[in-house]
Amino acid sequence: MASNKPAPEAPSRFGSDFTTEYRTETVADFGTEGFGETDRAWEEWNPTEDSVRPVRGRHRVAKQRNGLARSSTVLGVGVIAAVGAGGMATAQSKPPVSISLPDSIADNLPDAKSLPGVSAFFSGESADQADARAAVAPLTSAGITTAEAEQGATDAGEALRARILQQAEQQQNAADSEAKEAEEKAAAEKAAAEAKKKQDAAEAKVTAEKKKAEEEAKAKAEAARLAKLAASYAIPTSSYTITSTFGEAGSMWSSGYHTGLDFAAPTGTPIKAIHTGTIKSAGWSGSYGYRTVLELEDGTELWFCHQSSIDVTVGQKVTTGETIGRVGATGNVTGPHLHLEVHTPDGTGIDPMTWLRDKGLTV
Template sequence: MASNRHASIEGTHLDTYGSPGTYPAYFGPKADDGETYGEWNPSEDTLLPVRGRHRVARQRGGTIARSRAVLGVGVFAAVGAGGMATANEEGASAVAGVDTAADEMATIPVLGDLLTGTDSGADTATADTATADTATADSAAALAEAPSGPAGVLDAGEALRTRLLQQADQQDANAETQAVTAAVQEAEAAAAEEAAAVAEAERAAEEERRREREEAERLEQLRASFTLPLNDYRLSTYFGESGSMWQTTHTGTDFAAPTGTPVKNVHTGTVTEAAWAGSYGYRVIVELEDGTEVWYCHLSSMSVSTGQEIVTGDTVGRVGSTGNSTGPHLHLEVRPGGDTAIDPLLWLRDKGITV
């Protein structure tokens, strides 16, 4: 066989033309005449030995694949150990070759760690590797829980299978819990939306009731702040009627009553006129806060003067038949903004007064 000596010139030989020449050492030792060449492996001794510390880096990542590999090796080891344990009631030590097989298995990476309880790569282990080791520890715990002895030998593979089934059941239970939690949260959200809708409907109903109460209060206040000019009367002529006594149509409403009946102010305001007014006879004009003028005509007497502030119910004069009149009555006119006359009855009813 070849040596690892330097490729120097060891001797001479004849070349193909019969001339003496040198014989290179890298062809191996020169054979004697008649000696046959043996098989020569150039990589056996010619390569320089590897010097220094060389270490194959432990592969990182692939946690799921490594966990499955470790778990698979553990399953095979458990099943094999269980088979050997059940094959002979006296234990695995009675089976020939078990010690040798155990020694061989101890030399296998990862599996040897499982059998000896050590980790040859502990200095480079990561958090993902710890997860796989935990699964392996669970498998080993399942094996340790199996009773031994001829009275009750529990198949180690069955114990490991039971543990795996328990883990699967636990995962299913967790998934079911998550589904139930999601359903509960969805139901709570729906209930919250329904409660919000009910609350909104109740709020709208309460708002409607509040508006109704405010309207009723407003009408009540109007009834209290407005009043009819006479307590006892008879409507003799209505707004808009035509006749020979008027140039166009009747511009007010006539309240017939005995002469001398007190005439009340229908609403708070200021007296702008209290005097004789031709065909209207004695007339009192009261201007309200919104500019509306209320005329009290054909009075027999007047109880107020110009510029006087009067309130609802104050007496402005007494019923008479002065001016263009055929009998004692109160001619009532209403002129918004002091302009065109409107129907006094509609105006009073709009203020909450029943006529």
């Protein structure tokens, strides 16, 4: 029956005992000098069960001697150690490079001095002192400001929660402030509107009172003017009754309507000059009977008709209230009365009652 024999070991120029010792020394001394030409001059064949493809027949993988796995693992560790040492040596020989961060990130970073084991780089304390202080300070206090520590925050999560609550409170205060400002603005606008309304009402009241006062003053002034005129004008007779007014229609008047104002009074009642003026004519005048014409300074003529007698002459100056004749029934009449007519300077007849009232007289 055939059996598989162990595979022969790879030949070495140094022998089996020398190979193990040389490999160990080479790995230990490799960290700072790297690979030498002597190291690359030999190669060792270390087949394993994973690296050797299984074959059919009598061939088998040889077991490793002395429990050592001669593989590329040890060589890889040496390479890593050499590269790391070379990198540290290179980093120590280069000048430091400054690193800047945006303000938005730098402002939110925790104070480096507050981090356990880091403050030694920023102070004069020794590494042992920094390690001792780091051992006392819990890692959960990293990122906690001095103010937060004074407020009792000892946990990073608690500090974050406190910051969130503080931010929420600030936002709520800002919202309350905006709402308060809006309410104050609305109240101010309402107060301004009410004040304007009151001001408008007060101004309207003042305007009305002013207008009323002006009207009263105007009426008073007119009354004073009329009173002054009344002092210079007089009713033509007394104990009278108005029987016919200006403009009345009738067949008894030749013009078809009444051209004057009739004061019915007993015969012989004195007739007075209405205003100061000059006697323009005095005598018989047909249907008017005995008539006296008084011309005023502005050219207005006053006709006194149907007199029973005349007491003035042409060209005579008379004053207000002076007797110029007497009531009678001469001419075309139905009874004793004074027929008064008023003519403007151009000769147009107007309503005597209106003219007398304009002079402040009450008829």
